[in-house]
Amino acid sequence: MDEDATKLRARIEELAASIQEEQNLRQRAEAKLAAARAGMVAPAVVPILPGQPQNAPQAQDKGPAKGPKVGLPDKYDGTKGPKAEVYVTQIGLYVLSNPRMFPDDRSR
Incomplete structure (x- = not known):
């Protein structure tokens, strides 16, 4: 019976170590994600049509857009x-x- 308790304690320690390792990996992944999100900037794309002056307003679509x-x-x-x-x-x-x-x- 003492042997079973020893095996059980060893297994609990293994599981606790595994949980700790998973928590550390998660924290690192969240830190990397936060750093990646901080470095992201949405690009501003403004199409310029040939023959259109640089500061001219964008061409308006004719009529309302139709849905699918x-x-x-x-x-x-x-x-x-x-x-x-x-x-x-x-x-x-x-x-x-x-x-x-x-x-x-x-x-x-």
């Missing part, structure tokens, strides 16, 4: 469970991608 085309949702066949969840998701995506077809109280 989303196909009609499948027909609902009365099933329950995951198929019904997929159907509800399809309906939600269709409504969100076509807001002009589904006016709310504010847009009226």
Whole structure:
């Protein structure tokens, strides 16, 4: 029985050492990540069109931008469970991608 207790203590010490090593590795990784994030700067890209003066305002797009085309949702066949969840998701995506077809109280 004394031998089992000794083996158990040895295993606990191994696990504690492993946990400590993992914590040290995590701290180093977080420090590297913080240093990498601190060094990152978002580049400012300004396209210059040929024949456009350097200080001229950017060309405006004609009309509002159109969203992605989303196909009609499948027909609902009365099933329950995951198929019904997929159907509800399809309906939600269709409504969100076509807001002009589904006016709310504010847009009226």
